[in-house]
Amino acid sequence: MKRVHDWLILLHAVLPPLGVRTFKLFCLKVAGAARGAASSAVFMRCKNLLSIGAACALSACADPVHDDAVAKLGGEEAGVRPGPLHRPGQPCVLCHGDKGGESEFSLAGTVYVDAASKTPIEDVNVTIIDSQNRQFVAHTNCAGNFFIKPEEFEPDFPIWLSLDRGSVLREMETPVYRERSCSGCHGDPKSLSSAGHVFLIEDPVTEPLLPVSRCR
Amino acid sequence: MSALRFPQVFVWLSLGLLGCGSTEPQAGRLSETQLPAREQFPVVGAAMQRRCATLDCHGQATRNLRLYGYGGLRLSSPETPIVDPVADPTTVQELDASYESTIGLEPEALWRVVAQGADPNQLSLLRKPRGIEKHKGGELMRTGDALDRCLVLWLTHMADPAPCEQVRDTPRPEAN
Numbered sequence: 476m477k478r479v480h481d482w483l484i485l486l487h488a489v490l491p492p493l494g495v496r497t498f499k500l501f502c503l504k505v506a507g508a509a510r511g512a513a514s515s516a517v518f519m520r521c522k523n524l525l526s527i528g529a530a531c532a533l534s535a536c537a538d539p540v541h542d543d544a545v546a547k548l549g550g551e552e553a554g555v556r557p558g559p560l561h562r563p564g565q566p567c568v569l570c571h572g573d574k575g576g577e578s579e580f581s582l583a584g585t586v587y588v589d590a591a592s593k594t595p596i597e598d599v600n601v602t603i604i605d606s607q608n609r610q611f612v613a614h615t616n617c618a619g620n621f622f623i624k625p626e627e628f629e630p631d632f633p634i635w636l637s638l639d640r641g642s643v644l645r646e647m648e649t650p651v652y653r654e655r656s657c658s659g660c661h662g663d664p665k666s667l668s669s670a671g672h673v674f675l676i677e678d679p680v681t682e683p684l685l686p687v688s689r690c691r
Numbered sequence: 692m693s694a695l696r697f698p699q700v701f702v703w704l705s706l707g708l709l710g711c712g713s714t715e716p717q718a719g720r721l722s723e724t725q726l727p728a729r730e731q732f733p734v735v736g737a738a739m740q741r742r743c744a745t746l747d748c749h750g751q752a753t754r755n756l757r758l759y760g761y762g763g764l765r766l767s768s769p770e771t772p773i774v775d776p777v778a779d780p781t782t783v784q785e786l787d788a789s790y791e792s793t794i795g796l797e798p799e800a801l802w803r804v805v806a807q808g809a810d811p812n813q814l815s816l817l818r819k820p821r822g823i824e825k826h827k828g829g830e831l832m833r834t835g836d837a838l839d840r841c842l843v844l845w846l847t848h849m850a851d852p853a854p855c856e857q858v859r860d861t862p863r864p865e866a867n
Contacts, residue, residue, distance in 0.1 A: 604863070604864050604865070604866050606864075607867075608866055610866035632829070635863050635864060646863065648762060649745050649762045650745065652745055652747055652748045652828050653747050653748065653827070653828060653829075654746075659746075659747060660747055665776060665777060666776060667764065667773060667776050668746065668750075668751070668752055668764055668765070669746070669776075670746065670776070
């Protein structure tokens with residue numbers, strides 16, 4: 476995190492002198508097209524606009540809160556390459572969202588077998604019904620992960636979710652109003668401000684035990 | 692006016708100005724008729740819990756209008772401990788906290804509505820979920836729908852549990 480800030484400070488120090496010279500040359504050309512007294516006014520206006528634009532662009536590069544949240548996720552797990560199987564249980568859309576820079580997801584998360592374990596479960600249907608009553612079904616992979624790309628389905632919030640596999644159906648009681656990562660609300664451990672991880676089997680006595688994932 | 696009489700005039704003027712001053716409430720001086728009814732809040736709170744208080748919205752500890760209860764953010768204390776945050780029903784302490792959060796959102800404006808009969812449509816509590824005022828959660832209700840009626844009637848001393856219960860008991864939608 477500190478390194479990001481150090482880089483930003485360096486950028487702010489180095490870019491303005493470079494930028495001012497570039498803007499000056501560019502605006503001199505623009506102003507050259509205008510004649511007489513209008514020429515200097517055009518030059519000043521051009522330079523001011525470019526400076527403001529550059530300042531806005533620079534400030535937009537940094538979101539320390541987002542950077543901090545990403546940094547807290549830590550590195551990749553040993554032996555798991557970035558891809559559909561990586562980082563189960565983490566807030567996917569932190570990186571796979573409009574601020575993250577990775578391919579964007581409409582919704583993503585991880586499903587585990589039960590509340591007590593962190594064993595992922597594959598082939599679970601994740602059914603989403605949005606406020607327009609449109610339905611989309613995603614499927615978990617062997618890491619328990621599922622993800623929906625905007626080109627596949629862009630839900631209109633609020634959305635209602637349910638999980639099913641075989642004869643087991645688990646419906647989420649509350650709708651989701653805007654969070655696109657399951658673990659945004661379903662982080663571990665379960666606490667006063669978190670519902671605990673997403674799971675399929677609530678009662679192993681009455682609900683059949685299902686074969687679990689093969690990739691781990 | 693003689694110079695000797697100036698202090699007297701100043702005192703009378705000051706008293707007169709005090710009389711014209713605001714009669715808005717001060718901390719700890721509100722009577723029950725100046726606030727929306729706490730005894731009606733359980734059903735109003737249940738409707739708000741359903742529509743507003745999920746963990747991704749007003750069930751977040753970092754938000755204003757912080758709401759507590761089943762299905763969202765939980766509030767535990769030695770007197771009313773929350774054993775299972777996901778399963779325990781909403782406690783009286785959580786309802787108290789949500790009520791205080793709701794009436795504390797815009798105390799002066801709320802007081803004008805409840806105690807002086809001002810137009811409730813000025814309140815952010817209605818304007819935001821109606822989408823009239825910027826609301827991160829977008830438009831959650833329309834004027835006259837069940838949640839809107841639940842809130843407006845409660846704010847205007849005409850609390851009716853029916854629309855609130857309608858919101859609370861809204862079934863999951865079916866796919867087209």
